[in-house]
Amino acid sequence: MDAELKSLQIDRAxxxxxxxxxxxxxAVLLCLLLGAGxxxxxxxxxxxxxxxxxxxxxxAGGDAAILNATGYIVAAHKIELxxxxxxxxxxxxxxxxxxxxxxxxxxxxxxDEYRARLLEAQGQLNNLQAHLAELEHGSRPQEIAKAKADxxxxxxxxxxxxxxxxxxxxxxxxxxxSKQALDDAQAKYDSAVxxxxxxxxxxxxxxxxxxxxEIEAARAQVREAQGSVDYAQTQLDNTVIRAPxxxxxxxxxxxxxxxxxxGFVGDKGAKGYVVSLADxxxxxxxxxxxxxxxxxLGPRQPGIVTTDAYPxxxxxxxxxxxxxxxxxxxxxxxxxxxxxxxxxxxxxxxxASVAFMAGNKTVSQAxxxxxxxxxxxxxxxxxxxxxxxxxxxxxxxxxGGEDVIINPPADLKDGQRVRPKES
Numbered sequence: 271m272d273a274e275l276k277s278l279q280i281d282r283a284x285x286x287x288x289x290x291x292x293x294x295x296x297a298v299l300l301c302l303l304l305g306a307g308x309x310x311x312x313x314x315x316x317x318x319x320x321x322x323x324x325x326x327x328x329x330a331g332g333d334a335a336i337l338n339a340t341g342y343i344v345a346a347h348k349i350e351l352x353x354x355x356x357x358x359x360x361x362x363x364x365x366x367x368x369x370x371x372x373x374x375x376x377x378x379x380x381x382d383e384y385r386a387r388l389l390e391a392q393g394q395l396n397n398l399q400a401h402l403a404e405l406e407h408g409s410r411p412q413e414i415a416k417a418k419a420d421x422x423x424x425x426x427x428x429x430x431x432x433x434x435x436x437x438x439x440x441x442x443x444x445x446x447x448s449k450q451a452l453d454d455a456q457a458k459y460d461s462a463v464x465x466x467x468x469x470x471x472x473x474x475x476x477x478x479x480x481x482x483x484e485i486e487a488a489r490a491q492v493r494e495a496q497g498s499v500d501y502a503q504t505q506l507d508n509t510v511i512r513a514p515x516x517x518x519x520x521x522x523x524x525x526x527x528x529x530x531x532x533g534f535v536g537d538k539g540a541k542g543y544v545v546s547l548a549d550x551x552x553x554x555x556x557x558x559x560x561x562x563x564x565x566x567l568g569p570r571q572p573g574i575v576t577t578d579a580y581p582x583x584x585x586x587x588x589x590x591x592x593x594x595x596x597x598x599x600x601x602x603x604x605x606x607x608x609x610x611x612x613x614x615x616x617x618x619x620x621x622a623s624v625a626f627m628a629g630n631k632t633v634s635q636a637x638x639x640x641x642x643x644x645x646x647x648x649x650x651x652x653x654x655x656x657x658x659x660x661x662x663x664x665x666x667x668x669x670g671g672e673d674v675i676i677n678p679p680a681d682l683k684d685g686q687r688v689r690p691k692e693s
Contacts, residue, residue, distance in 0.1 A: 335628075341558065341621075344606075346552040349548065351544055359377060376513055402492050427465070570590075585609050592606075
């Protein structure tokens with residue numbers, strides 16, 4: 271028995287099992303954490319399936335809303351005002367949001383060079399105008415008198431030369447004077463005849479004045495110089511940039527000392543335009559209408575315009591413009607709705623909704639009568655499905671045509687993605 275017990279003794283020299291590497295446990299924990307995070311993220315971001323119903327509206331006047339669309343308010347005619355000449359900004363008198371009137375100076379450019387060009391052109395014009403006046407007025411009395419006196423003197427010299435020639439010829443025939451003396455007298459006489467003839471023609475020209483062709487040529491030069499003056503004056507005037515319409519400054523694009531050019535060159539270097547402005551009494555709502563709904567609308571279709579910012583304020587509107595082409599990628603057609611009487615509550619780029627009404631009847635500004643499912647209301651708000659998301663919206667902001675969520679989940683959040691149930 272003792273021998274058996276001795277055979278059961280533990281061999282402490284036996285080899286112990288190897289320990290696991292130290293990195294295995296952290297790696298396992300990390301994998302577990304990543305798996306749990308992925309599961310939680312998927313649960314939080316899953317798009318739950320929801321039941322939706324359409325909100326129907328009918329104005330007090332009896333017209334029914336046939337289509338609801340959302341878009342943005344835009345200025346019907348936005349102007350990016352550019353300079354007609356190049357130069358540095360010497361003064362700018364407006365800022366963003368300022369109201370301006372037509373013709374009001376907005377920006378002035380440095381004009382020293384343009385003033386110098388105008389003075390140069392004006393001097394050239396004055397010189398040509400004086401020359402034209404001289405031609406048009408003809409010869410002065412003093413010039414005519416001088417030409418007449420020169421002619422009289424030439425005629426007297428001619429008569430004296432004729433007498434001398436006759437006397438010399440007679441004496442030469444008698445042999446008193448030589449043949450040479452006769453030739454000299456003849457030459458003086460011929461010279462006197464030519465001089466008298468020339469002065470007589472000059473006298474006639476002085477009395478007549480300049481030719482008509484010369485006057486017309488001078489007039490053409492004056493007109494050309496006048497054009498240069500007008501151009502230089504226009505360039506100088508264009509250094510003052512004025513408001514083309516009455517409106518509101520939307521953006522100020524330059525500062526004093528910056529260089530302005532006549533073309534668009536981007537954000538760096540010279541600026542292509544100085545300010546942008548628009549008449550905020552001429553506003554439109556820009557909408558993208560699905561091609562499936564486009565057939566419901568027509569030119570000048572009436573509608574009620576509301577904004578998310580001021581849901582209680584309603585504005586009458588009508589379709590002013592329909593794009594001639596559809597958007598292939600979005601499968602939509604752009605439509606612009608003219609707001610009939612905008613006020614100071616409306617701003618460009620605001621979110622806006624338009625409820626289009628059936629027929630061409632006048633749209634009442636009374637608040638539409640809404641048929642909102644009771645199961646969709648939580649407090650005084652509902653969840654509306656827009657672009658695959660649940661958007662919380664007050665009941666006052668509804669205008670009809672929205673898809674609201676029936677019995678929304680208690681944990682549904684504003685902006686969470688959802689999937690409408692297929693009917």
